[in-house]
Amino acid sequence: MGRKGQSITLSLLEREKAALEKLALEYGCVWGDRPNISKLIKQIAKRELKIAPNNDWQLERINVLERIRTFLIDQGQIDEAIAVAQILSERGELKDIALKREIEKFLQQPLPTWRQRIDSFIRRQKPFQLSYQDAQGRIWSFSIHHAQIVTHEKRQYLDCWATETEGNLDLPELQHNWSLRLDRIQDAAVSPLNEKWRSHLDSISVELHLYRGLAFAYQGKSADVHNDWHPELPKTRQVIRQVTSTFWFFREILPYGKDCKIIAPQSISDLFKQDLEALYQMYNPKH
Template identity: 20%
Template sequence: MTSKSDVISSNPLSFALEILKLLAEKPHKKAELEIALGDRGFVAVDLDQKIERTIRKLRSCGFQIQGAPNCPYRLVESVFPVLLAEEQRESLVLAAHVLADMGFSTQASQLYRIGNIRSAVQSSTLKVDFHPPVDYSDEAIDQTVRLLQQRIQQKRRFVLWYCSSKGREAAWDLDKCELRLHNGVLYLFAVVPTMRSRRFDYLPNVDQNFMFRIDRILRIGAASQTPWTYSLFPTLTIRYRLFGDLSTYKPRRSQEKEQLRQDEAGFVEIITEEEYLFWFRQRILQYGASAKVIEPQWFADEIQDVLRRAFLNYENREG
């Protein structure tokens, strides 16, 4: 009597599908495929040769699988058909359109290929108001992002060489970091453990957090043997009020919570834990007369000084 495992192990289609599943998860060396396939009930005397024959057949069917002696097999692109309902296709088109407008054209084209969507139906009624400084699908940028993702996964300190907006090049020793997309621009957000602040006499503090625009990164050093010291980004507690039309605001950011609401007085008071003061300052300033920072006082003074200088720009009609 033939067992179920014998049927599975002798079924070429099941064998090929299992190889595709494994390669879709991550690259595998031939020896690793043999072990994984054996654990799944695929047993054969010539299992290594069977793997080679199957991968050749998969390549002939259009699956792009890289492989070389002493190197793992890597699935570069799958041609496996994906059947989508109309709403699913529309969602895929919308996601691809947003990615393309945000500067990720290669990733967008991959979504189009996954859904087998022709260019004639790639238009979207949604307009995305993003103006990225570069195409993040550029080969050099893509390589930078991949290296940064590796460093983030390794969770070890490393050195980054960076060119500022003023053209100054410098090396930065970085601790905890992550990639962030802010206002259509991709940054590496990181803690600089050696940074000293003029505003704080203690560590850690929010001034140790820095952002590095991805397209200005010159080089990324190897991961060191020193693990990250920081498990969280330092923050600063800020209390602010919103007035007028913004008095109906309800916190939607994870770091914010409502402290006080007085509908008769027409304001809401928010407490927030901010990781990067420049971004928060820009948000408060765009609210104009509808916002006021309550504390800390030194930060409220900074906002007041910026608004005063902005007023003087309009006071001087000649400039």
């Protein structure tokens, strides 16, 4: 006579049953090719599978993972970003409702089709045509020969080299460079261009002198080609950097104030002085 097995009855919602079946598949608890919840429970009872708390992570860990997720998105590594988002979505510590909804929305549709196409062209180093309507209803079209997704001041931008220059107010040497804010693109048409990919954006070599505490505290940037103490001027740090956008360059050095001076080229120095003079006139309209 065969041994009579014992049975238990589980009261489960449909989504809970589906979750258990998913776990059973993940851990190989199957009958034929179908998930078997009973086998899953047996493995847990035998301590072959370990049950761990799902609410013991500190907030700092959640925040770090979220920063990693957004960084991966910026780098175009969507599969990796999805994997991190799935880890976050399964955690019981995720109490921030806004963040939870954002992650759920991302998992449902990680990126719009046009953004996925842009990432694909960048990875394959293939020029492309980008046409879109911005938040103000203006139509823009760019023939892009080099591009990269970057973060400026906590927002994502497409920094790119395009054939078009009309409307670009930068110096003539940099007018092929554009910095397009991605969250202002609601929808876009992206198509291939039969052109040659450029290895980099246009750039200008700029020399800076840093003084006082900044000279000691300055941390080099990836665009710096030289960063050392000046061979002739005491207590002066000489930095030479490749600049692709005067807009972002000026926004970076403005907080340095009197501890930073643009030495060369004169065109960059003059443009920065114009901005400073306009700022001075705004606060001193009678002068």
